[in-house]
Amino acid sequence: xxxxxxxxxxxxxxxxxxxxxxxxxxxxxxxxxxxxxxxxxxxxxxxxxxxxxxxxxxxxxxxxxxxxxxxxxxxxxxxxxxxxxxxxxxxxxxxxxxxxxxxxxxxxxxxxxxxxxxxxxxxxxxxxxxxxxxxxxxxxxxxxxxxxxxxxxxxxxxxxxxxxxxxxxxxxxxxxxxxxxxxxxxxxxxxxxxxxxxxxxxxxxxxxxxxxxxxxxxxxxxxxxxxxxxxxxxxxxxxxxxxxxxxxxxxxxxxxxxxxxxxxxxxxxxxxxxxxxxxxxxxxxxxxxxxxxxxxxxxxxxxxxxxxxxxxxxxxxxxxxxxxxxxxxxxxxxxxxxxxxxxxxxxxxxxxxxxxxxxxxxxxxxxxxxxxxxxxxxxxxxxxxxxxxxxxxxxxxxxxxxxxxxxxxxxxxxxxxxxxxxxxxxxxxxxxxxxxxxxxxxxxxxxxxxxxxxxxxxxxxxxxxxxxxxxxxxxxxxxxxxxxxxxxxxxxxxxxxxxxxxxxxxxxxxxxxxxxxxxxxxxxxxxxxxxxxxxxxxxxxxxxxxxxxxxxxxxxxxxxxxxxxxxxxxxxxxxxxxxxxxxxxxxxxxxxxxxxxxxxxxxxxxxxxxxx
Numbered sequence: 064x065x066x067x068x069x070x071x072x073x074x075x076x077x078x079x080x081x082x083x084x085x086x087x088x089x090x091x092x093x094x095x096x097x098x099x100x101x102x103x104x105x106x107x108x109x110x111x112x113x114x115x116x117x118x119x120x121x122x123x124x125x126x127x128x129x130x131x132x133x134x135x136x137x138x139x140x141x142x143x144x145x146x147x148x149x150x151x152x153x154x155x156x157x158x159x160x161x162x163x164x165x166x167x168x169x170x171x172x173x174x175x176x177x178x179x180x181x182x183x184x185x186x187x188x189x190x191x192x193x194x195x196x197x198x199x200x201x202x203x204x205x206x207x208x209x210x211x212x213x214x215x216x217x218x219x220x221x222x223x224x225x226x227x228x229x230x231x232x233x234x235x236x237x238x239x240x241x242x243x244x245x246x247x248x249x250x251x252x253x254x255x256x257x258x259x260x261x262x263x264x265x266x267x268x269x270x271x272x273x274x275x276x277x278x279x280x281x282x283x284x285x286x287x288x289x290x291x292x293x294x295x296x297x298x299x300x301x302x303x304x305x306x307x308x309x310x311x312x313x314x315x316x317x318x319x320x321x322x323x324x325x326x327x328x329x330x331x332x333x334x335x336x337x338x339x340x341x342x343x344x345x346x347x348x349x350x351x352x353x354x355x356x357x358x359x360x361x362x363x364x365x366x367x368x369x370x371x372x373x374x375x376x377x378x379x380x381x382x383x384x385x386x387x388x389x390x391x392x393x394x395x396x397x398x399x400x401x402x403x404x405x406x407x408x409x410x411x412x413x414x415x416x417x418x419x420x421x422x423x424x425x426x427x428x429x430x431x432x433x434x435x436x437x438x439x440x441x442x443x444x445x446x447x448x449x450x451x452x453x454x455x456x457x458x459x460x461x462x463x464x465x466x467x468x469x470x471x472x473x474x475x476x477x478x479x480x481x482x483x484x485x486x487x488x489x490x491x492x493x494x495x496x497x498x499x500x501x502x503x504x505x506x507x508x509x510x511x512x513x514x515x516x517x518x519x520x521x522x523x524x525x526x527x528x529x530x531x532x533x534x535x536x537x538x539x540x541x542x543x544x545x546x547x548x549x550x551x552x553x554x555x556x557x558x559x560x561x562x563x564x565x566x567x568x569x570x571x572x573x574x575x576x577x578x579x580x581x582x583x584x585x586x587x588x589x590x591x592x593x594x595x596x597x598x599x600x601x602x603x604x605x606x607x608x609x610x611x612x613x614x615x616x617x618x619x620x621x622x623x624x625x626x627x628x629x630x631x632x633x634x635x636x637x638x639x640x641x642x643x644x645x646x647x648x649x650x651x652x653x654x655x656x657x658x659x660x661x662x663x664x665x666x667x668x669x670x671x672x673x674x675x
Contacts, residue, residue, distance in 0.1 A: 064089065065105040083137045090132035097125045146171060153178035184522040188561070191513050198226060199564055202233040209253035216257055225509050231258040232505035236572055239498040243572075247491045252309050255498075256284060259302070281314035282327065285334060289375045298500035304338050304375065305494035311335045312489045329355055329367035329415040336422060337375055342493060345426040350487075352419040352426075368451070369418070371411035377422070384456040385411045391452065417444060417454045424461060437465060499572055503532045523552040524561055527610050530617055531573050543621035546614045550636065553611045554644070562607035575620060581662050585655070612656045615640060619663050623670055630667055637664045 067075075067089060076085070096102040097113060100121050104110035116124075130136065146168065150157050155174040205211060212234060219227045235258065238251050288307040292300040311331050336351035371385045388411040420440040427433045444450070444458050506528035518524040530549075533542040564570070571579050615637055622630045641660040645653035 066103075067092065083134050083141065086137055087132045087134050090128055094125045094128035094132065097121055097128060142168060146175070149175045181521070184517045184519065184524075188513070188517055188522075188524070192562075194226065195229070195564065198230050198233065202230065202237070207234075207237065207254075209250050209257060212254045212257045225512060228505040229509045232502040232509070234258055235498045235502040235505075236570070239495045239502070240572055242491050242498075243495050247309060247489065247494065249313060252306070252313065255306055259299075259306070276317070278314045278317040278327075281310040281317070282331065285310035285314070286373050289334065289338070290372065292375055298497055298504060301342070301493065302497035302501050304342060305491075305497055307375075308335060308338050308489055309491075309494065311338075325358070326367040326415075328358060330369055330373065332358070333369060333415045333419055334374070336419060337377055340422050340426060341375055341377060344490075347487075347490075349423060349426050352423040355419045356416060367415040368412045369415050371413065371453075374413075378425070380460045381421075381457065384453050384460065387456060388451075388453045411453055412451055413453045413457070414447065414451055417447070418457065420444075421457045421461060433465065437462070500532075500535065503528055503535065503573065507532055520552070521556060523549065523556050525549045525553075525610050525614065527561075527563055527613050530614070534617055534620065535573075539621040539624045542617060543625065543627075546618040546621065550611065550614050550618065553614070561610040563610055563613060564607055574616075577662060577666055578616065578659065581658060585658075607655075608659065609645070609653070609656050611640060611644065612659050616659065616663055619667050623667075626674075631671055634664060634667055637667070 093102075097116070098121065100113045100116050100118075102112040104112055113121075147157055149155075150171055153175050155171060155178060157171055201215060205215060215230070216227070219230060234254060238254055241251060285307040288303045288310070292303040292307070311334055314331055332351040332355040336348045336355065339345070339348035339351065371388075374381075376382065417440075420436070420443055424433060424436045424440055427436060440458065440461075444454065447454070507526060510526045510528050514524045514526045530542055530545060533539075533545075571582050574582075615633075619630065619633055619637070621627075622633060637660050641657055641664070645656045645660070
């Protein structure tokens with residue numbers, strides 16, 4: 064075959080040449096090689112594959128090959144051993160009694176091909192489901208601590224990146240679920256570090272952190288996460304910020320070292336304050352800025368300086384000042400024609416206390432408080448003998464805004480800042496939210512490949528995670544419109560409905576309270592449905608819900624959020640799905656779907672009654 068591919072032109076393999084003729088030609092060529100007792104190895108030129116074949120055997124094999132190469136014999140074998148069996152599997156009637164009726168053979172083959180094409184999407188979808196089940200099995204039954212997660216991630220590095228992201232999404236939801244019930248532990252934080260740490264960082268972790276103390280490791284990891292975060296509106300960047308906060312809080316709870324540098328304590332509180340300021344938690348930010356200023360005043364050990372690369376992206380003013388501090392030496396050098404070589408390795412540096420004063424001022428909303436804080440800010444600036452260029456520029460930027468009566472852009476205080484103590488435990492609500500959003504985004508990417516490959520009018524495939532992502536982001540009109548279109552496509556197609564696993568409790572985070580309550584009742588009454596031991600062996604009992612049910616649920620929820628009058632019209636669709644669509648396969652297969660539809664039907668009627 065390899066020699067034939069090399070020596071024959073591409074037209075030899077075109078559709079004009081039948082499979083029977085091609086096989087006959089190859090078998091005849093092989094019989095010639097056997098007759099000559101010479102067939103050169105394709106890769107090893109000095110090797111003859113038929114060197115050990117004696118003359119008697121050669122003659123017998125050659126005759127058998129020539130008999131088999133007869134086109135009528137090949138066609139008979141092909142029809143009897145392939146076409147009839149395929150037709151029986153496909154349920155296609157065989158309309159010929161003998162292979163010589165070539166027109167009837169073509170007719171039967173066309174029917175088999177149509178059947179295969181109609182089932183191909185479903186077969187590929189089943190393969191994707193089996194892959195998804197495998198990842199779910201690993202997530203449910205394998206170790207869930209940091210060490211176990213590292214072992215699994217190490218094995219998954221040989222898999223497709225989408226599989227790793229899907230596993231990471233499930234682990235993220237599990238950590239978010241655990242934190243929402245209990246609290247954030249050091250081990251859970253290390254699980255997140257293992258999942259979201261970039262590959263290039265993982266290779267140097269041991270070298271960098273091997274001899275470091277626990278506090279130094281926490282601070283270095285926080286700085287790495289800060290360096291990855293640039294956009295406060297991006298869910299992954301928000302997650303990096305929240306993880307950095309967690310590591311900084313972790314560093315504060317480590318055992319105190321009497322010889323620990325004061326500059327490190329300043330850096331911790333400055334970074335925490337900056338991160339809280341960035342996430343809109345201004346009271347917590349002020350508490351850390353106060354702690355920093357008081358620490359410096361109490362110790363009286365001089366100033367602390369922080370490199371710009373250690374700071375998160377705070378606001379436009381700070382970015383502009385840091386950019387000018389890099390640009391100014393270059394302009395000065397060029398304008399004065401200095402012969403001194405420019406220091407290309409110089410990095411912008413800010414005084415920790417003055418940056419804290421600047422951010423403290425930005426956190427205030429009362430004009431009188433801003434005025435008093437500005438006086439203190441000016442006093443601290445005047446008392447420092449060795450000022451940095453960045454310190455002066457930051458002060459001038461905020462002074463200009465106040466003098467020109469320009470309101471400093473600051474949002475209202477965050478709702479999660481009830482405790483003003485810098486040493487208080489971290490509020491993990493933003494971390495849980497960001498984990499849910501990042502996990503949903505990864506699931507969207509995982510499902511999108513399946514949708515792009517398989518979706519058709521005959522076999523509709525929906526990215527249900529994309530709709531959940533829109534719903535969680537408050538994009539109700541778009542989510543409602545897409546749900547309606549997908550519901551129509553599902554009801555118009557006769558294909559097997561796409562389904563979603565609901566066995567992992569982590570999926571409950573993606574839904575609202577009423578479904579979470581329903582899942583909780585199911586988990587109490589039928590715990591085996593949540594953790595099925597047979598998840599790897601029997602697809603028929605793996606707990607699932609139809610994506611059509613998810614679409615109906617999201618449609619109703621969006622209508623309620625939008626106070627739409629069409630909730631009443633949607634009840635008939637829910638009733639049709641309950642009584643017709645999910646009653647075709649017995650009482651058990653779709654039992655959860657019927658329970659969910661009954662729940663949303665009842666709550667929707669209550670909603671309509673309250674509206675009236």
